[in-house]
Amino acid sequence: MLPHKLPRPDEGHPVDRSLRSVLTPEPALAERVRRCALAPAAGGSGRGVRGTGAFLLSAALLLVMAGLFLFFPGRNSPSEPAPAVRAIELRTAEPAPFLLNNAGGVVTMVAPDGRIRALVAGG
Amino acid sequence: MVPGTFLVMDKTRQVEMEEVVAGLAPRLLAYCTGRVGCHALAEEAAQDALSALVERWRRHGPPENPAAFAFAIARRRAGRAAFRRALLRPLETLAGSASNAPGPAELLERSEEVETLRRALGRLSAKDREILLLVAAGELSYGEVAGVLGLSLSAVKMRISRARQRLGSLMEVIHAPT
Helix, strand or coil: CEEEEEHCHHHHCCHHHHHHHCCCCCCCCCHHHHHHCCCCCCCCCCCCCHHHHHHHHHHHHHHHHHHHHHHHHCCCCCCCCCEEEEEEECCCCCCCCCCCEEEEEEEEEEEECEEEEEEEECC | CCCCCCCCCCCHHHHHHHHHHHHHHHHHHHHHHHHHHHHHHHHHHHHHHHHHHHHHHHHCCCCHHHHHHHHHHHHHHHHHHHHHHHHHHHHHHHHHCCCCCCCHHCCCCHHHHHHHHHHHHHHHCCHHHHHHHHHHCCCCCEEEEHHHHHCCCCHHHHHHHHHHHHHHHHHHHHCCCC
């Protein structure tokens, strides 16, 4: 006989009986839980990463994100101030179609009216 | 045994496992309902615990004590579910989407005696409530409770006795006319 089948002491204690009478679930609910637990024949419960696994996964992801942010702060992080941007406006003699060019950190826009705007980083 | 493989269970062992699972299902549900106070979350926690037991049984054979094994898992799952429920409750209320799942009050019938018991149980300390639920709702023996809670047998006996006394006293106080 398995240990869980041993008779319980104080089975008839009034406090226990009261609690049991209040908390005893409906048989249909217990049956559903039983069936669901027995349903997956192989490969685990089939309910995916849950509980501790999900928590650890979230914590690991957060740590990785924080590490990336700290060690690779990027150009606009507080530790490295954003470079000043200076706008240069020129004019061409003839109107040109709107063009946008970004080469070597200089963004150049040529408007249809012939004006050229250049945004130079680091100036 | 290679990880991921399952024991080929003979019919006798399969039947034994199903019997144990069938016996544990209502007990786990009752315990989780008392801990969490919500049918849906209790069902989820109980099902997780039973699934873990079934998986363990299929992979490595029956644990030394299936009830203690399942209740140890249910205890952790129910604790987490109760914490999550308490944490999210204010947000759900603010958002106007508080779950319609019945809380502890809704779980119980509204008879006077049941209401008194519910209020007394709510006023018990977490430790007292835990051990009472394991013994009364979970129907675990003292030895099994000692295994689940990591206590000595004498400590379990003492704690359960005091918890019953406290619950009785609280019920008297609550029941007494003001």
